[in-house]
Amino acid sequence: MRKKPMVKLEFPYDFELKELVKTFPNCEWNRHEKAWCVPYTDDILDRLILFFKGKVWLDYSTFRKANLPKTFPELPPLALEIFKEIEAFQDWMKNKRYSESTVKTYRGSLEIFFRFLENKPLSEIKNEDLEKFTKDYIIDRQYSVSYQSQVINAIKLFFNIKQNRKLDPEVVSRPRKPSKLPNVLSKEEVKRILEAHKNIKHRTMLSIIYACGLRRSEVLHLKISDVDSKRGLLIVRQSKGKKDRVVPLSDKTIALLREYYKYERPQYFLFEGKKLNSKYSSGSLQKILKSALGKSGIKKPVTLHWLRHSFATHLLENGTDLRYIQEILGHNSSRTTEIYTHVTDNSIRKIKSPFDDL
Structure with missing residues (x-):
């Protein structure tokens, strides 16, 4: 019988990273491969990127679709000269206060691009090289639109800052991103998840994500001083886009x-880790959600961000003005918030199908 295709996750031993990897849905230790493996699906790469985004850099240069008939040659190592240029670019991004996840993502993207070009001198790289990379590397390997935009x-x-020149905007324009609806849970499902844990800390962490529509990183960075109980406000500091x-x-x-x-008496961060004055780890929070899903019997591949999506959708269904929801979520554009109008069920359920009149 033919074995089912698997995706192998390899990394140097790191306890926190190991605990994080274990929380990915259906991820199990494979004794024969001596690695953590997950079942292959057509969308597995997108799911892995979404899951690990902002936590670790995912090098999927050797990833290939299970149904691809051909294999791809391994890319050569990065030349020292280009390595130094990327290092300098990384320092520039850090000085400009780019987020840690953006720095890692951009560095990884550049390394793959220059390795694909076999360390071609930077001064000789033209628009045609980017076109070739897009066609023969990204599209040929059927990588996602998100990855393509990330590399672009x-x-x-990089070329604008370090090389003081711009590649043709038409050539490097972003690909068209598919329009996907946010994943939303019913209020009953949310209640089952939030009430699954008896542990007060675990229950509170999941509850505040839904109750305030927070991102994962936002709840982990909350400090005790950010809770203003007298005014009934929570201050979310320096979130996405460096905004409060x-x-x-x-x-x-x-x-x-x-x-x-x-019960817990935290000292600095609202939700602290094992070490004094350290914030709770992202991997442990993922594990809390996974455990809650098991206890509640919900089989959907729920992520922490589903709670934020559900919060926004339920607000809209309760009649909250879209402009207020935009402010609460911290969206720059109202267009980002408007996506929730497509998943609210109040208006849609009132529509009568002509089938009923037959």
Whole structure:
């Protein structure tokens, strides 16, 4: 019988990374491969990128679709001269206060691009090289639109800053991104997830993500001083786009936070890790959600971001103005928030099908 295709996740031993990898849905240790493996699906690469985004850099240069009939040659190592240029570019990004995840992502994208070009001198790289990379590397390997845009962003910025020249914008324009609806849970499903844990800390962390529509990184960076219970506000500092914003705290949420504080007594971060004054780890938070899904019996591939999507959708269904939802979520553009209008069920369920009149 033919073995089912698997995706192997390889990395140097790191306890926190190992704990994070274990929380990926259906990920198991393979004794024969001596690696963590997940079942192959057509969307597995996109799911892995989404799962590990902002946590670790994912090198998927050797990844190939299970149904591809051909294999791809291994890319050569990076030349020292180009390595130094990328190092300098990385330092520039850090000085400009780019986020850690962006720095890692851009560096990884550039390394793949220059390795594909077999360390061609930077001064000789033309628009045709980028076209060839897009066709013979990204498209040929059937990589995602998100990956293609990521590489283009990195290359544009690198050549503009380090080489003081721009590649043709028409050649390096971003590919058209497919329009996907956000994943949304029903209120009943959310309640089952939030009530699955008896541990007050675990229950509070998941609850505040939904109650305030927070991103994973936002809840992990919350400090005790960010909770303003008298005014009923939560201050989310330096989030995506280096912006601060305030989020309303309901009486129910404040009561839960007070109960949690009396029991846990955190010192600096609202949700602390094992070490003194250290924030809770992303991998452990993922594990909390995975455990809650098991206890609640929900089989959907729920991620922490589903709770944020559900929060926004339920607000809209309750009649909250879209402009307020935009402010609470911290979206720059109202167009980003408008996607939730496509998944609300109040108006859609009122539409009567002509089938009923037959």
